[in-house]
Amino acid sequence: MMTQQAETLTATSQTAAPQTSTRSNTPPYALEDLAQPLLAQIPRSAAGVERQRLIAGLVDEQSEEFHQQMQSILDYYLHLMEDQEASDIDMGANGCAGKVWYRVHGSKNPLEDITLPMLATDIMCQSVLNTKQREYLLQHRNLDFSYSLDKDDGSAQRFRADMYFDMDHLALNMRLIQNDIRPFKELQLHPEVAKALSLNYYKSGLTLVTGITGSGKSSTLDTIIDANNRTVHSHIVIIASPVELEHSPKRSIVRHREVGRDVRSFKDGAVEALRQDPDIIVISELRDPETIMTALEVSDSGHKTFGTLHTASAIESIDRIIGEMPPSQQRRVQNRLADVLTCVISQKLIPSLDGRRVLAKEVLLVNPSVQAAIRNNNTGEIYQMMQEGTVFGMQTMEQDLKQLYDTGLISRTEAVNHANNKKRIEQLFEFS
Numbered sequence: 001m002m003t004q005q006a007e008t009l010t011a012t013s014q015t016a017a018p019q020t021s022t023r024s025n026t027p028p029y030a031l032e033d034l035a036q037p038l039l040a041q042i043p044r045s046a047a048g049v050e051r052q053r054l055i056a057g058l059v060d061e062q063s064e065e066f067h068q069q070m071q072s073i074l075d076y077y078l079h080l081m082e083d084q085e086a087s088d089i090d091m092g093a094n095g096c097a098g099k100v101w102y103r104v105h106g107s108k109n110p111l112e113d114i115t116l117p118m119l120a121t122d123i124m125c126q127s128v129l130n131t132k133q134r135e136y137l138l139q140h141r142n143l144d145f146s147y148s149l150d151k152d153d154g155s156a157q158r159f160r161a162d163m164y165f166d167m168d169h170l171a172l173n174m175r176l177i178q179n180d181i182r183p184f185k186e187l188q189l190h191p192e193v194a195k196a197l198s199l200n201y202y203k204s205g206l207t208l209v210t211g212i213t214g215s216g217k218s219s220t221l222d223t224i225i226d227a228n229n230r231t232v233h234s235h236i237v238i239i240a241s242p243v244e245l246e247h248s249p250k251r252s253i254v255r256h257r258e259v260g261r262d263v264r265s266f267k268d269g270a271v272e273a274l275r276q277d278p279d280i281i282v283i284s285e286l287r288d289p290e291t292i293m294t295a296l297e298v299s300d301s302g303h304k305t306f307g308t309l310h311t312a313s314a315i316e317s318i319d320r321i322i323g324e325m326p327p328s329q330q331r332r333v334q335n336r337l338a339d340v341l342t343c344v345i346s347q348k349l350i351p352s353l354d355g356r357r358v359l360a361k362e363v364l365l366v367n368p369s370v371q372a373a374i375r376n377n378n379t380g381e382i383y384q385m386m387q388e389g390t391v392f393g394m395q396t397m398e399q400d401l402k403q404l405y406d407t408g409l410i411s412r413t414e415a416v417n418h419a420n421n422k423k424r425i426e427q428l429f430e431f432s
Helices: 033-038 046-061 064-084 119-127 131-140 191-197 218-231 264-272 289-300 314-323 329-340 368-375 380-387 397-406 412-417 422-431
Strands: 008-010 084-091 100-104 107-110 142-150 154-168 167-175 204-210 233-242 255-260 278-281 304-309 341-351 357-365
Touching: 008 119, 033 064, 033 119, 046 119, 046 131, 046 368, 064 084, 064 100, 064 119, 100 204, 131 142, 131 204, 131 278, 142 167, 191 204, 191 218, 191 264, 191 341, 191 357, 191 368, 204 218, 204 329, 218 278, 218 304, 218 341, 233 264, 233 329, 264 278, 264 289, 289 304, 289 329, 314 329, 314 341, 314 357, 314 380, 329 368, 341 368, 341 397, 341 412, 357 380, 357 397, 368 380, 397 412, 397 422, 412 422
Parallel strands: 008 142, 204 304, 204 341, 233 255, 233 278, 278 304
Antiparallel strands: 084 100, 084 167, 100 107, 142 154, 154 167, 341 357
């Protein structure tokens, strides 16, 4: 799998929109007016990637002032995210129909009374990239990158961005990265689980934080990293694509290595980290067999390793890791995974009764029984082990959803809708 180019952009604050109390109802510049001179130079016959290449060439020729003006338009909509309490913004291409969309507490809705022409939005999107990033986007049709926005209070707000093609136009999603790290105690983990996550107690092993896109995996992982950073004298190496929240060194040295910027791939970053005297290695995404195998090898070498997977449950996470490997290697991977896996936290964000979202999580703490189930390919037995392992801090997603319902945080409907095992959660309601 080819590594996507990921680089950090720093937005210019000189033309940024003001905060909520004085914010204009319109961006500081009219996108159509800025884009029109460039659009006039594009032949009507140009289409698809060729049209985007023409735009890239024209954008390259523009002045720094032009790029700052285009960035200021994007920054205006990013500033509005705070007003909207939004986690994500989407714009561009056919899918957005000229609208700017925000995800607020889980639901996506368009900003009213705003229409952005698609070709003009294409120009704006390309204008906030550098030449190298534009080349990568045109070649691979997708680009991951990070973006930094100067806020009016002098702080910087970071975003994780993904730009991609949608029917020959450019689409952009940007996710706001929370600057504040959630206190570890708010994860409400059992003391035994907290020990498994701490370098003070477990010097090696693999911990997975899993969930679907938008389930808060990165936030949970950052909380765990921060807890170690505050309590352990160590060296933490974070390999990410892109780097989202930057951790300031406290008791630990913290290195951030961005794929495509500081290192070529997750695998290269993990292998190179072994020569950098690390105690903790964080691989932000186990997205392919090569990276998964690297994480297992790094953990097996005696290092404490953390990573994320796009899976909805602990059992699915184990099955995914094994299933990603060729059949000839699966037996070896089962044994290695059984040896190195320490903990799996699978999570979801559930709509709450107050209109926001609340964290629900499944926790697997690996003990000898779990290790035997993994080695013998009996992962179906692990669910019952989680159900019966509450004294050690384990719990199923269904048990946590039921607890959230009992405490009045979510509705029964939401609990059932988000359960991995519908039959089991109905039984929990019947027996209560």
